[in-house]
Amino acid sequence: MTTIVDTDLLSDLQRFGAADVSACFSCGTCTATCPLSDNDGTFPRRMIRYAQVGMKDELLSSKELWTCYHCGLCSDSCPTEADPGEFMAAARRYAVASYDPTGLSRILYTRPVIGSTIAVAVAAFFALFMYAAHGPKDAASLSLFTFIPEGLIHWTGIAVMVLMVLAGVIGVGKMARGVARREGVTLQGTIGSRAALGRSVAALWSSLGVESVGQRRYRDDCKDDNPAEPLYRRRWLIHALSIWGFLGLLGATILDWGLALTGIKATGTPIPLWYPSRLLGTIAGISLLYGVTMFMINRVRKVNRAAQHSTASDWLLLVLLWITGATGFFIEVALYLPDAPAWGYWVFLFHVAVAMELMLLLPFTKFAHAMYRPVALFFYALASDRSKQAV
Ligand code: SF4
Numbered sequence: 001m002t003t004i005v006d007t008d009l010l011s012d013l014q015r016f017g018a019a020d021v022s023a024c025f026s027c028g029t030c031t032a033t034c035p036l037s038d039n040d041g042t043f044p045r046r047m048i049r050y051a052q053v054g055m056k057d058e059l060l061s062s063k064e065l066w067t068c069y070h071c072g073l074c075s076d077s078c079p080t081e082a083d084p085g086e087f088m089a090a091a092r093r094y095a096v097a098s099y100d101p102t103g104l105s106r107i108l109y110t111r112p113v114i115g116s117t118i119a120v121a122v123a124a125f126f127a128l129f130m131y132a133a134h135g136p137k138d139a140a141s142l143s144l145f146t147f148i149p150e151g152l153i154h155w156t157g158i159a160v161m162v163l164m165v166l167a168g169v170i171g172v173g174k175m176a177r178g179v180a181r182r183e184g185v186t187l188q189g190t191i192g193s194r195a196a197l198g199r200s201v202a203a204l205w206s207s208l209g210v211e212s213v214g215q216r217r218y219r220d221d222c223k224d225d226n227p228a229e230p231l232y233r234r235r236w237l238i239h240a241l242s243i244w245g246f247l248g249l250l251g252a253t254i255l256d257w258g259l260a261l262t263g264i265k266a267t268g269t270p271i272p273l274w275y276p277s278r279l280l281g282t283i284a285g286i287s288l289l290y291g292v293t294m295f296m297i298n299r300v301r302k303v304n305r306a307a308q309h310s311t312a313s314d315w316l317l318l319v320l321l322w323i324t325g326a327t328g329f330f331i332e333v334a335l336y337l338p339d340a341p342a343w344g345y346w347v348f349l350f351h352v353a354v355a356m357e358l359m360l361l362l363p364f365t366k367f368a369h370a371m372y373r374p375v376a377l378f379f380y381a382l383a384s385d386r387s388k389q390a391v
């Protein structure tokens with residue numbers, strides 16, 4: 001197989017936040033320190049070596065790139081201050097931008113002023129688009145879907161989802177093809193027999209259930225958290241609450257649609273707080289808001305290695321998540337007030353516009369790692385299973 005050398009790889013990675021890793025002499029201290037490094041003893045220094053010699057394809061097709069949770073222990077122990085933890089984070093940003101066919105991700109990561117302008121323009125577009133079709137504001141009760149038609153939100157949401165899924169599938173597909181080729185994983189070997197299918201289902205459960213939702217390695221193996229730190233400030237829990245909150249809100253939205261489709265209740269009609277979709281949405285909203293707020297505070301205070309360097313794109317994601325969560329609560333409060341507040345309509349418009357933008361930009365921001373990491377962990381679980389069988 002021919003190896004194509006990209007002489008600009010190292011300097012390009014630095015645009016995504018990597019330190020100058022040319023001083024790394026592959027001593028292996030980071031590998032010895034990393035709680036997630038497995039038995040082959042080359043992670044994370046192998047990734048740095050790829051960057052030093054310009055092996056772009058090898059770097060991008062490494063499943064190990066996505067197994068790191070940026071605890072920073074390796075950076076603390078590196079004798080040359082190559083900051084391997086930040087290198088891994090920068091390499092993941094670089095990977096997301098490399099898989100993205102539109103080039104938007106690269107702009108958001110490396111051109112903060114243009115990226116921020118695009119972000120504001122996209123939100124403004126959605127707000128104006130929705131407002132152009134607005135109806136009357138009922139002063140007696142907060143009638144949100146009279147103000148912005150439900151059908152418009154519904155179909156715009158579907159269009160945004162389709163675009164998001166398309167961009168995600170293209171990017172993740174590219175990544176999965178590269179990793180599969182590298183790992184020698186074929187379709188036949190994955191689903192070609194009952195035994196192969198069983199192993200794939202187990203790997204899928206490990207990547208999605210145990211690791212992505214259950215956060216097992218982050219929680220149990222990634223020993224960056226100070227054990228003296230109270231649970232509510234532990235990094236893994238903040239990360240997990242953000243993920244659980246986002247998934248919960250997605251679940252509440254789907255549940256609400258399901259109830260409307262089955263005719264149990266119309267979307268947007270007032271419901272008590274204990275109603276399943278409202279209860280799930282409220283709990284998930286609190287979880288998301290808490291997780292994202294803690295992330296923001298930690299980044300401002302630079303409390304750990306992962307929070308030392310923030311790109312504009314990192315902030316964009318946090319801000320969009322926070323605004324979506326907070327405005328959701330404002331709307332909920334407005335709905336329960338005895339007199340319909342006029343501000344409720346404007347908050348609703350803002351909420352819808354930002355939520356649409358959040359969904360549309362998902363494959364291009366840091367949130368993209370929620371799509372790439374499970375796929376990499378799937379291959380990781382398959383490889384672990386293979387090496388267990390070989391023993
Ligand atoms: S990154 Fe630092 S600790 Fe890791 S191999 Fe290079 S010099 Fe050693």
Ligand code: SF4
Binds near residue numbers: 034070086088
């Ligand atoms: S940041 Fe933590 S998990 Fe990532 S390579 Fe370094 S020690 Fe390992």
